[in-house]
Amino acid sequence: MLNSNARLVSIIRRLPISQQSPRLLNIGCGAFVEAPALRKLLPGWAVIGLDIVRLKKNSTWLVQADAVHLPFACKFGLILVRHPDVNKYPERWKTIFENLPVYLDGVLLVTAYTFDEIEFVRNHLDLPPISVSEPPLAPVDLVGRDKYYVSVNTK
């Protein structure tokens, strides 16, 4: 069975992550199953998950909040949004993506299940895209969780 984080890790490895703001924020993190892999990939970084629903795990690194009004005064070197439910809550995610540049001091990476979802994200982001270099990325897992993605930089 493919490691479900292999594709994600292989994308992040190719992104121009800066150590200037060593903080990762995963918005709409759900159970945040990627946390161990991300901590390993980014040693010394604060790895924070945020979701509007109450998270099952009790951890200081998990925050329950509405991303429309992010409760942070700092910026993040990497913001991750995986599979935002944009078809269910289009207005909400439109506002979230439009506000995100204020909190970004580096790279935003969004992954989605479908091309249309990624198009939605692109349409609400006013930041320059990053093209990811060769060699090829790790294969997509059976669920296709990282088949479609977009990454952008701070202007």
Ligand SMILES: C[S@@+](CC[C@H](N)C(=O)[O-])C[C@H]1O[C@@H](n2cnc3c(N)ncnc32)[C@H](O)[C@@H]1O
């Ligand atoms: C399709 S799930 C994806 C969960 C996880 N990122 C994954 O890849 O499995 C979308 C998540 O976004 C969260 N979400 C929706 N609206 C949100 C908001 N306004 N602020 C924070 N999280 C939100 C939902 O609660 C849900 O956990």
